[in-house]
Amino acid sequence: MQRITREPLDVASLLGDTENDTCGAFVVFGGTVRNHHQGRGVAGMRYSAYEPMAERVLEELEEETRRRFGVAECRIVHRIGELGIGETSVLVAVRSAHRGDAFSAGQYAIDTLKERLPVWKEDFYTDGSRGYQDGTPLATAGVAGPDDGGGHGDR
Amino acid sequence: MLDVQFYGVLEQVAGTRSLQVELVDDAVTVDQVLERLRGQVPALSEHLPRVACAQGDALVRRADPVDPTRPLVLLPPVSGGAMGTQEGS
Numbered sequence: 001m002q003r004i005t006r007e008p009l010d011v012a013s014l015l016g017d018t019e020n021d022t023c024g025a026f027v028v029f030g031g032t033v034r035n036h037h038q039g040r041g042v043a044g045m046r047y048s049a050y051e052p053m054a055e056r057v058l059e060e061l062e063e064e065t066r067r068r069f070g071v072a073e074c075r076i077v078h079r080i081g082e083l084g085i086g087e088t089s090v091l092v093a094v095r096s097a098h099r100g101d102a103f104s105a106g107q108y109a110i111d112t113l114k115e116r117l118p119v120w121k122e123d124f125y126t127d128g129s130r131g132y133q134d135g136t137p138l139a140t141a142g143v144a145g146p147d148d149g150g151g152h153g154d155r
Numbered sequence: 156m157l158d159v160q161f162y163g164v165l166e167q168v169a170g171t172r173s174l175q176v177e178l179v180d181d182a183v184t185v186d187q188v189l190e191r192l193r194g195q196v197p198a199l200s201e202h203l204p205r206v207a208c209a210q211g212d213a214l215v216r217r218a219d220p221v222d223p224t225r226p227l228v229l230l231p232p233v234s235g236g237a238m239g240t241q242e243g244s
Contacts, residue, residue, distance in 0.1 A: 052212040119235030120163030132164040135234030138207035
């Protein structure tokens with residue numbers, strides 16, 4: 001399945017794709033485009049990705065999250081292209097036997113995504129200007145990122 | 156010639172999506188390519204310390220040899236997911 005997409009994200013289809021009778025809980029995290037950033041009005045934004053690597057990072061993060069927290073299902077999708085205010089940029093769905101694991105796994109997945117996924121955000125401000133948001137250096141950058149111990153990219 | 160590709164803010168700074176860097180010999184490291192790039196596009200200099208590099212679907216380290224048959228992709232600090240952590244999500 002495609003994890004990086006230009007199409008609008010749909011919570012219902014993500015839940016449908018992850019149905020699992022062994023699970024008694026699901027948690028979904030959704031990130032949406034907000035109308036302000038660091039005190040400036042935002043009218044929209046554009047997400048771009050280095051897709052060959054981004055697809056692999058998400059696939060590996062899903063697997064890592066399932067293994068680390070013992071949850072049955074983890075699925076992550078990220079939208080790219082131009083998005084308007086209120087539109088969904090990312091969805092993380094986790095299903096597990098009990099709710100505690102699902103909450104923990106979902107938080108881990110979105111926090112780790114922000115450190116590893118080669119995706120960039122360009123804000124369109126309400127004053128007509130635009131600019132890339134600063135972010136987190138990836139693991140092999142000259143200045144060490146948060147995952148300098150190895151991470152996904154060393155193979 | 157090695158194809159070097161830019162993403163995110165680097166595309167804006169370089170003013171192009173990609174450019175060619177001449178390789179003087181086959182045994183060239185990522186670091187050496189970045190050094191040559193610094194000469195070709197001085198505006199990239201301040202960004203390079205925080206840039207990671209990839210070939211294909213995997214990151215490569217600065218000391219790794221470059222595969223001259225595949226583009227070297229320069230990746231600035233990433234900002235995927237929801238909004239920045241400073242303001243909460």
